[in-house]
Amino acid sequence: MDNKALRPSKALFILLLGPGIAWYVFAVIAPMLGSLRYSFYSFEGVRIKDFAGLANYIELASDTIFWTSLKNNIVITILCVFGQIGIALIFATLLNTFYIKLKNLHRAFIFFPGVLSTIIVGFIWTIMYNSDYGLINFFLRALKLDFLILPWLDDPKYVLLFVSIPVIWQYIGYYMVIILAGMSNISKEVYEMAEIDGVTGMKKLFYITLPLIKNTVMVCLMLCISGNMQIFDHIFIMTGGGPGTSTSVLAMYGYNKTFTQFRIDYGNTISMGILIISFAIILITRRIVAGGKDDG
Amino acid sequence: MAEAVKKYFGIIFTNSILILFSLSCVFPIIWMIYSSLKSSSEFNVSIISLPQKLMFKNYVNAIKVSHMENYFFNSIFNALISLVFVILISFILGYFLSRFRFRGRNLIYTIILFGMLIPIPSLLIPLFIQFKSLGLFDERFTLIIPYVAFGLPFSTFLVESYIKGIPVQIEEAAVIDGSGFIRMLFAIVMPLSVPILTTIAILQFFTKWNEFPFALILVNSENLKTIPLGLLNFSSQYSTDYPLKMAALTLAILPVILIYLLFNKKIIEGMIAGAVKG
Numbered sequence: 001m002d003n004k005a006l007r008p009s010k011a012l013f014i015l016l017l018g019p020g021i022a023w024y025v026f027a028v029i030a031p032m033l034g035s036l037r038y039s040f041y042s043f044e045g046v047r048i049k050d051f052a053g054l055a056n057y058i059e060l061a062s063d064t065i066f067w068t069s070l071k072n073n074i075v076i077t078i079l080c081v082f083g084q085i086g087i088a089l090i091f092a093t094l095l096n097t098f099y100i101k102l103k104n105l106h107r108a109f110i111f112f113p114g115v116l117s118t119i120i121v122g123f124i125w126t127i128m129y130n131s132d133y134g135l136i137n138f139f140l141r142a143l144k145l146d147f148l149i150l151p152w153l154d155d156p157k158y159v160l161l162f163v164s165i166p167v168i169w170q171y172i173g174y175y176m177v178i179i180l181a182g183m184s185n186i187s188k189e190v191y192e193m194a195e196i197d198g199v200t201g202m203k204k205l206f207y208i209t210l211p212l213i214k215n216t217v218m219v220c221l222m223l224c225i226s227g228n229m230q231i232f233d234h235i236f237i238m239t240g241g242g243p244g245t246s247t248s249v250l251a252m253y254g255y256n257k258t259f260t261q262f263r264i265d266y267g268n269t270i271s272m273g274i275l276i277i278s279f280a281i282i283l284i285t286r287r288i289v290a291g292g293k294d295d296g
Numbered sequence: 297m298a299e300a301v302k303k304y305f306g307i308i309f310t311n312s313i314l315i316l317f318s319l320s321c322v323f324p325i326i327w328m329i330y331s332s333l334k335s336s337s338e339f340n341v342s343i344i345s346l347p348q349k350l351m352f353k354n355y356v357n358a359i360k361v362s363h364m365e366n367y368f369f370n371s372i373f374n375a376l377i378s379l380v381f382v383i384l385i386s387f388i389l390g391y392f393l394s395r396f397r398f399r400g401r402n403l404i405y406t407i408i409l410f411g412m413l414i415p416i417p418s419l420l421i422p423l424f425i426q427f428k429s430l431g432l433f434d435e436r437f438t439l440i441i442p443y444v445a446f447g448l449p450f451s452t453f454l455v456e457s458y459i460k461g462i463p464v465q466i467e468e469a470a471v472i473d474g475s476g477f478i479r480m481l482f483a484i485v486m487p488l489s490v491p492i493l494t495t496i497a498i499l500q501f502f503t504k505w506n507e508f509p510f511a512l513i514l515v516n517s518e519n520l521k522t523i524p525l526g527l528l529n530f531s532s533q534y535s536t537d538y539p540l541k542m543a544a545l546t547l548a549i550l551p552v553i554l555i556y557l558l559f560n561k562k563i564i565e566g567m568i569a570g571a572v573k574g
Contacts, residue, residue, distance in 0.1 A: 005468050006395060006396075012477055013398065021404060023444060023445055024448055027441050027444075027445030027446070028410075028411050028414065029410075031419045032418070032419060032422065034426055035419070035422035046425050046428040046429055094310055094313070095314070099310075100311060101311060109318035110317065110318055110321050112322055112325075112560075115552055116552060117506030117507075117523075117524060117549070119508050120545055120549055123545055124325070128324060133339070133340070135327060135344075169320075169321070172321075173321065174567065177564050177567065178567075178571050219571060223571060229415055230416055230417050232509055233508045251420075251509075255420070264425065267421045268422055270421075271418045274415055275414070275415060
């Protein structure tokens with residue numbers, strides 16, 4: 001829409017839009033373009049030293065820790081897609097049935113961890129995982145399930161799963177409320193008809209709800225993937241990427257290279273790697289999901 | 297009869313599952329809050345028991361040893377200043393994007409949309425280099441620069457779709473009555489947009505209050521550090537005194553809990569609107 005009567009003068013246009021756009025470009029677009037440029041140079045401190053051509057990228061391509069970190073990001077993302085969106089779907093379905101009491105309270109409770117800071121969640125779960133003073137071991141002992149007790153954050157074999165659990169826990173509610181909003185657009189009659197035809201429980205979820213909220217689930221999937229490609233805070237607090245490199249993720253690795261090994265040029269190239277890979281993964285997922293949409 | 301009993305148990309069963317799950321979402325925080333009122337030795341004897349005597353001393357100590365008041369001030373300062381700018385800029389941007397077609401509109405739209413997709417970790421190190429070389433590193437206003445910029449995409453789109461729902465005739469009438477553009481924008485459209493601007497304010501406050509990576513990378517002086525950084529210091533120094541640590545953590549989330557108790561409906565609605573837009 002364009003409204004001639006309202007349209008301000010050109011000067012006013014620039015005066016009002018200019019500062020905001022300039023601010024945004026300075027803090028978002030400029031560093032991104034800067035990053036691309038820096039990635040072709042070697043650095044001394046925070047200063048550009050020499051043109052390095054593709055040297056940084058060649059190092060990146062053959063850097064096994066970088067690829068391990070990417071693999072860890074992908075594992076965490078897959079765990080979160082099933083954990084967050086999967087569980088969110090189930091609870092949203094349950095909350096949508098008429099015989100559940102205290103719906104608003106449930107919604108407020110389940111969403112609550114989502115407003116906490118990632119740092120707090122990291123700290124609390126570190127305490128919860130603690131072998132002597134943690135809630136997890138306490139409950140396992142109380143239920144006489146001692147044999148399930150593991151060195152939660154210290155065993156490289158499972159640690160990736162156990163750092164994902166707090167992340168999943170924190171955001172189930174977020175996806176749940178998005179899915180609930182999607183479900184509220186489905187008319188009641190559809191469900192009533194289905195119930196008359198004897199479709200109940202999980203069948204209702206798979207054959208009726210899911211196809212009707214495909215777009216909402218797609219939104220969740222995109223948010224989940226892009227969110228987990230960025231994961232940093234939880235890992236930083238809980239394990240710092242360890243033990244070894246077993247929970248190293250891309251952001252963590254970039255941070256370590258830059259601020260503990262002081263390789264700014266290489267840290268910056270890792271940033272470029274994160275950017276390229278994230279966009280690639282989002283595009284690919286979009287294509288796959290959009291491709292599957294035709295038969296729906 | 298058997299059918300009815302089965303159904304009855306089904307109802308109890310699903311209700312119980314939901315109740316258990318809901319409790320698991322809040323219990324860790326409740327546990328943290330009441331444990332923060334125990335003495336260290338009491339906590340070591342039983343981690344689950346309620347405090348025998350309320351040890352508010354943990355809070356006094358937490359504030360004293362961690363200089364929490366300093367971190368609190370910085371977090372509030374950054375959050376409030378940032379959200380004022382975010383509201384102002386996103387309101388103007390959202391208004392122009394929704395009411396006018398102009399040269400560069402598509403470009404602006406694209407870069408803002410782009411900002412919603414760009415992974416923040418990919419900008420941390422370039423931003424660090426940029427800030428270091430321009431002398432913007434570790435200053436009072438340092439964090440406000442990225443905080444405002446990264447708050448814009450989400451907020452601008454919220455404003456844009458909200459403005460679409462306001463009938464343009466109101467603005468036209470104002471202009472016909474001789475009101476200037478600026479007056480029309482801030483004295484007529486802005487008050488009409490208060491609901492969405494409040495949502496933005498609440499959501500931005502949360503994000504800024506909780507923000508960690510930018511603060512970690514762009515700020516270094518003790519007197520500029522925000523709460524998450526303060527907690528990091530604190531926790532590495534007092535790693536074994538759990539109640540003390542929990543007192544510090546509780547202080548840090550108190551404002552968040554308060555705001556959530558008051559506005560949880562609005563917060564959830566805002567999050568949904570923003571997510572679906574992205």
